[in-house]
Amino acid sequence: MISPATRDLAQFSDLDLAQALLxxxxxxxxxxxxxxxxxxxxxxxxxSTALVYLLKDQPEEALARLQQAAGWLDRSISAPPCPTHGR
Known part of the structure; x- marks a missing residue:
């Protein structure tokens, strides 16, 4: 059985839903x-950014964002220092 909330989401496009998630x-x-x-x-x-790019038929941008997401999860990337600190 489909919930009323799920049924209401059917009126939106996949891109609309992905942009809302983003x-x-x-x-x-x-x-x-x-x-x-x-x-x-x-x-x-x-x-979520990658999903939006993928739905916009921009697979190269989607892949770059997925690689960034993986980098955060596997700890291969870190946040750069804030450019306004230390001045």
Whole structure:
């Protein structure tokens, strides 16, 4: 049985839903310093960005974002230092 909420989502395109997910997963400017090194948050942001690019038929951009997401999860990348600190 399909829930009413799921049924309501049928009115939106896949791209609309992916963009809504990206909007939810994006790290807000006010949260940037707190979450810039949060591996889960960064991976979620990059993976949802990749989904949007894939749905827009831009596989190269999608792949780059998926690689970034994997890098956050496997710890092969880290957040750069904030450019405004240390001045």
């Amino acid at each position: 909007q939810r997963m994006a790290i807000a400017p006010n949260d940037w310093h707190r979450l810039k090194a949060n591996r889960k948050a960064r991976a979620l942001e990059q993976a």
